[in-house]
Amino acid sequence: AQTVTQSQPEMSVQEAETVTLSCTYDTSENNYYLFWYKQPPSRQMILVIRQEAYKQQNATENRFSVNFQKAAKSFSLKISDSQLGDTAMYFCAFPTNFGNEKLTFGTGTRLTIIP
Amino acid sequence: GAGVSQSPRYKVAKRGQDVALRCDPISGHVSLFWYQQALGQGPEFLTYFQNEAQLDKSGLPSDRFFAERPEGSVSTLKIQRTQQEDSAVYLCASSPGTSFNGNEQFFGPGTRLTVL
Numbered sequence: 001a002q003t004v005t006q007s008q009p010e011m012s013v014q015e016a017e018t019v020t021l022s023c024t025y026d027t028s029e030n031n032y033y034l035f036w037y038k039q040p041p042s043r044q045m046i047l048v049i050r051q052e053a054y055k056q057q058n059a060t061e062n063r064f065s066v067n068f069q070k071a072a073k074s075f076s077l078k079i080s081d082s083q084l085g086d087t088a089m090y091f092c093a094f095p096t097n098f099g100n101e102k103l104t105f106g107t108g109t110r111l112t113i114i115p
Numbered sequence: 116g117a118g119v120s121q122s123p124r125y126k127v128a129k130r131g132q133d134v135a136l137r138c139d140p141i142s143g144h145v146s147l148f149w150y151q152q153a154l155g156q157g158p159e160f161l162t163y164f165q166n167e168a169q170l171d172k173s174g175l176p177s178d179r180f181f182a183e184r185p186e187g188s189v190s191t192l193k194i195q196r197t198q199q200e201d202s203a204v205y206l207c208a209s210s211p212g213t214s215f216n217g218n219e220q221f222f223g224p225g226t227r228l229t230v231l
Contacts, residue, residue, distance in 0.1 A: 004157075033217040044118070045158075045206070045222040052217060091157050101146055101210075102171060103220065105157030 002027050002096045006106035013082055014114050020067070021077045021109045023092030029053075032094060034068070034075045035103070040088040048090070051075065079111075087113045117141070119223035121207050127229045128197045136192045136226045140209030148220060149182055149192050150206040158206050164190060197230045204228070 004025045013019040025034070036048040051059045051068050058066050063083075067076045079086055089110050093103040120139045128134050140147050145165055150158035151174075160174040166187035175182070179198075184190040194201055204225040212218040 035219075037222075044224050045208075047219045050217055050219070093157075101163045101165075102148065102160040102174070103158075105159070108155075108157050 002094075002104055004092055004094065004104050004106040006090075006092055006109050008109045009107070010110045010112070012112040012114055015082060015084060017082055018078065018080045019082055019111065021079075021090050021092075021111065023075045023077070023106055025073050025075060025092070025094055027073070027094070027096075034066075035093045036064075036066070036075075036077045037091045037093055037105075038086075038088045039091065039108075040085075045091070049077065082113050084113050084115060087111060119207055119209055119221050121205075121223040121226050123226060124224060125227050125229075127231065129231055130199060131196050133193065133195045134197055134228065136194075136205050136207075136228070138190045138192070138207030138209075138223060140188065140190070140207070141221055142188075144209035144211050144221070145187075146210040146212065146218075146220075147184055147190050148208045148210070149190070150208065151176075152204040152206055152225070154203075161192070161205075194228075197228075199230050202228055202230045 031054045034051045038048045039045045049061045049064050063080045065078045089108045091108045092106040122137045147164040149161040152158045162182045163171040164184040179195045181193045204227050206225045207223045208220040210218045210220045
């Protein structure tokens with residue numbers, strides 16, 4: 001079975017600092033996408049960043065970047081210059097297998113940015 | 116443009132009642148998904164539609180759960196004879212294409228169902 005593991009249930013960091021959220025996964029596929037979604041308190045889940053497994057270059061979106069280690073099946077999210085609005089649940093997710101539409105999500109990391 | 120909307124936002128049901136949860140996806144989105152999110156957990160897949168066709172219902176936990184999307188737009192998730200373990204947030208998401216090809220899923224605000 002395809003799995004996604006987020007080993008940090010909760011994290012907190014001071015505003016303006018950098019924080020890294022970890023995610024490992026298991027798949028037998030060779031090419032796929034990986035996603036980080038953010039779910040702010042009482043608000044809708046939104047996409048933060050995505051990474052194509054075939055690309056060696058790590059994806060970057062403004063203050064958000066990933067460290068993708070394909071061989072290790074690791075997909076961590078780095079948030080630089082953290083802001084109060086980054087406080088949220090963060091979920092790592094990926095499509096279960098080729099041709100399958102559904103996303104498998106990790107259990108999430110609750111991130112709190114401290115003023 | 117408008118995002119994914121869901122109604123009602125909150126639903127309280129007595130055990131044994133039937134409920135119907137509605138999802139309005141983004142206009143033109145082919146793919147529609149239902150997920151169940153228990154408190155403190157990640158979303159878990161329930162079912163998937165491509166237009167009006169239900170291509171995957173492997174995540175529906177029992178035959179009390181039923182989903183439809185008759186015209187390829189609005190979708191309804193129906194739960195019959197609700198049980199306490201059905202209490203969760205039900206998320207709807209839509210997408211213009213496949214997640215395997217990197218398409219983003221756009222989520223609605225969810226319906227929080229509480230079964231007493």
